[in-house]
Amino acid sequence: MKKFINKPENVVSEMLEGLLTAHSDLLKSVENNPKNLARKDAPVQDKVAIVSGGGSGHLPLFLGYIGKGMLDGVAVGEIFASPSSKQIFDITKEVNSGKGVLYLYGNYGGDVMNFDMASEMAEMEDIETATVIGTDDVASMPKGQENQRRGVAGLFYLYKLAGAKAEEGASLEEVAEVAKRANQSVRTMGVGLSPCILPEVGKPSFTIEEGQMEIGMGIHGEPGYYKGEIQTADEVAETIVSNISSDLALEAGNEVSVLVNGLGATPLEEQYIIFRKVSNIFQEKNITIDKVYIGEYATSMEMAGLSISVLKLDDELKRLLNTPYTTPFHVQV
Amino acid sequence: MKKFINKPENVVSEMLEGLLTAHSDLLKSVENNPKNLARKDAPVQDKVAIVSGGGSGHLPLFLGYIGKGMLDGVAVGEIFASPSSKQIFDITKEVNSGKGVLYLYGNYGGDVMNFDMASEMAEMEDIETATVIGTDDVASMPKGQENQRRGVAGLFYLYKLAGAKAEEGASLEEVAEVAKRANQSVRTMGVGLSPCILPEVGKPSFTIEEGQMEIGMGIHGEPGYYKGEIQTADEVAETIVSNISSDLALEAGNEVSVLVNGLGATPLEEQYIIFRKVSNIFQEKNITIDKVYIGEYATSMEMAGLSISVLKLDDELKRLLNTPYTTPFHVQV
Incomplete structure (x- = not known):
């Protein structure tokens, strides 16, 4: 450990x-x-x-x-x-x-x-x-x-x-x-690449083998629905956005906010590569992204992986989302 | 990879x-x-x-x-x-x-x-x-x-x-x-726990074995001056603060700013545990901490590790440090 x-x-x-x-x-x-x-x-x-x-x-x-x-x-x-x-x-x-x-x-x-x-x-x-x-x-x-x-x-x-x-x-x-x-x-889907370690246990509580990823995984390592060969960033973004869009019944003309969240060990660089594809998908579908959050918002210690959240906006939610807030970790002006 | x-x-x-x-x-x-x-x-x-x-x-x-x-x-x-x-x-x-x-x-x-x-x-x-x-x-x-x-x-x-x-x-x-x-x-010292992987290479460019850490390591994995058994958070903080304090000739009555920086894979929880000790050390030495930054400020992709930076303040530096700024990653109001 x-x-x-x-x-x-x-x-x-x-x-x-x-x-x-x-x-x-x-x-x-x-x-x-x-x-x-x-x-x-x-x-x-x-x-x-x-x-x-x-x-x-x-x-x-x-x-x-x-x-x-x-x-x-x-x-x-x-x-x-x-x-x-x-x-x-x-x-x-x-x-x-x-x-x-x-x-x-x-x-x-x-x-x-x-x-x-x-x-x-x-x-x-x-x-x-x-x-x-x-x-x-x-x-x-x-x-x-x-x-x-x-x-x-x-x-x-x-x-x-x-x-x-x-x-x-x-x-x-x-x-x-x-x-x-x-x-x-709002809907979220996560994907895990490697586990975290509970300090009092001292070893990983689950494993994801080299070359593998797990889609649909929870933030405590709860099992996902796909465990298999690692996919490209674009494929991961497509799978997640497609699942979320269908569950939220998103359609052309909708406005959304997107949160790409690192689970702990995933570099910011990779989160932006994922967001690039999310943005391209929504643009093609004529869905507007109003506000973007990228970084660590809900982690699982040193777990490698990320999640994508999409919030479907109405007028009031959009107004409330854009007001300022101040917390120890994030500030919005 | x-x-x-x-x-x-x-x-x-x-x-x-x-x-x-x-x-x-x-x-x-x-x-x-x-x-x-x-x-x-x-x-x-x-x-x-x-x-x-x-x-x-x-x-x-x-x-x-x-x-x-x-x-x-x-x-x-x-x-x-x-x-x-x-x-x-x-x-x-x-x-x-x-x-x-x-x-x-x-x-x-x-x-x-x-x-x-x-x-x-x-x-x-x-x-x-x-x-x-x-x-x-x-x-x-x-x-x-x-x-x-x-x-x-x-x-x-x-x-x-x-x-x-x-x-x-x-x-x-x-x-x-x-x-x-x-x-x-300003002085900084880093400590590495595990390496990062260059995407075009596909494997780690250096290794730190299980149970080991490397103190003094650079953000591209440049070798440090101590590679050995992993130390407690308090020991790591003591070593780094002691080196920095002596190099900066810090003394009682000085005022400093502290930045605890995660190198990529190190959980925020651990960075706060490190900061707790840094703060205790400075308090004992009658050195005041004016402004604290904790999080990811200079990373090395998925490298696990962190660095501590200490800035010795004078009146002008203190004033300038406290002005607002807005960037994509951090905002200070």
């Missing part, structure tokens, strides 16, 4: 310590629970608060999206492990300004269970919550079972759009509606 | 095509030479232009630093290969507004030769140029031979500081003076 760590069991706490020190202008830790992080100025008055959370190992997901125009608080779990319900409840109280709290996170069993319990604990203290679960991974379940799909890099769009709506002073119901619509409008 | 590419010989041109499409609001290509990129609004009137260049494979270095408050133009070479002198001369003409052009790049033989020739070509057309060469890699040559050191991630600071000075309307001499002072004030 080749990692810059000290003791494997301290990876998450030391990472958080470094992160809080580096970004003390934007983030604060929360009393009682060192794995809860909040916006420096939380609770923000007269604003619906947005809380997310999930396992570590996916930076910038989840905690990297705390900031103005995005999330108010995050409950951080150990590597690939859910935060506890008590922890989620604690961060809920911390960021709630009285206007309600939206739980916005990806569809994984442990997270769903713990956020649901936290929601019940909040209800007992008269904190209103709503829940929207990200299910953008088009490869994880067939059409018709969309709500059982996993949540992956498309979560970025849910945060951005709901975050922008909340920043405008919208109600909990309105913010949740935008998050729901964003989730219905 | 596991890469998202099409034909190896098209990697750079297809990457550039994707990059120009994705960032057409900030960048433009330049007639006659598809491997020259410029600020969308170049030439910027009444401003010294800054030109850099070098081999590809290091994104965001070099072309990723084009933008307001940073570079005006970049001559892009093939992977790990210098751009030609004619190419550099062409971009010089393209971005020159009449106030002179600063050549600012890292110390590699091919680049030095070609920039020098371009400078002579510019002189014949009455375009005034000045040259400052980045030599921040403390491990590449001993003290006393600073000007023979390689330029690595510290180039980011040279771009930022000279770029901010140029944006203020300073003269060529003044901008070059800031770049020189920045170079004298």
Whole structure:
């Protein structure tokens, strides 16, 4: 195992310590629970608060999206492990300004269970919550079972759009509606080239042999639907865009945003080669790309691979997407 | 070889095509030479232009630093290969507004030769140029031979500081003076865990065995001064900070900026664990950290490893460091 760590069991706490020190202008830790992080100025008055959370190992997901125009608080779990319900409840109280709290996170069993319990604990203290679960991974379940799909890099769009709506002073119901619509409008598909290594395990949890790739793979290495010979960048882009376009029922005249997301070890150079083809495909189909994101948005430590997310825009989503935000990892002006 | 590419010989041109499409609001290509990129609004009137260049494979270095408050133009070479002198001369003409052009790049033989020739070509057309060469890699040559050191991630600071000075309307001499002072004030040391693969070669150009690391390694895999058993994150941070501090003659009361730079495959989580220790060391020594950068700033494709750069601040460098800039990869507000 080749990692810059000290003791494997301290990876998450030391990472958080470094992160809080580096970004003390934007983030604060929360009393009682060192794995809860909040916006420096939380609770923000007269604003619906947005809380997310999930396992570590996916930076910038989840905690990297705390900031103005995005999330108010995050409950951080150990590597690939859910935060506890008590922890989620604690961060809920911390960021709630009285206007309600939206739980916005990806569809994984442990997270769903713990956020649901936290929601019940909040209800007992008269904190209103709503829940929207990200299910953008088009490869994880067939059409018709969309709500059982996993949540992956498309979560970025849910945060951005709901975050922008909340920043405008919208109600909990309105913010949740935008998050729901964003989730219905975004699809992601990933492809893996090589695995990541859990620090406490010390070896890869799956293998992809030399010369092979796996299309449809999840961000924890969940199996995809194609494992075979490595394809060219253009072929990979074609396969993914074709699957997403059909699932989203994209047609000429539509407007979309595209996110090419590196899973950890994939060079930016290759992500731009992939985007080149995505752009060519959409241009041929007379589908306009309004806003492009390329880089690391939802990783899996040192896993090599990438995902492509496509968000179908309507007028409101387009407007909300183009508002500014400031987080430790990305800034949009 | 596991890469998202099409034909190896098209990697750079297809990457550039994707990059120009994705960032057409900030960048433009330049007639006659598809491997020259410029600020969308170049030439910027009444401003010294800054030109850099070098081999590809290091994104965001070099072309990723084009933008307001940073570079005006970049001559892009093939992977790990210098751009030609004619190419550099062409971009010089393209971005020159009449106030002179600063050549600012890292110390590699091919680049030095070609920039020098371009400078002579510019002189014949009455375009005034000045040259400052980045030599921040403390491990590449001993003290006393600073000007023979390689330029690595510290180039980011040279771009930022000279770029901010140029944006203020300073003269060529003044901008070059800031770049020189920045170079004298910054030191970098890298550490490698695993190699990168050149697309046209298809296999690693060097190896670091399982359980081993190499400290002092360059961004093309140039050998370091220690190759041995992998150390903890804290030990790596201590070694690097100690070398840099002694070379920069840092002492209590100094103020510095820190850049932790991932070489390509190293997770952000590990970079924050490294930064945690860097911060602790400086705190103990009563050295203040003013501004922190963590992420990918100068990579080597899929190489695993990182570097730490430390910039010693004076009043002017501190002021210039804190001004905004906008580039395709990073934004500072």
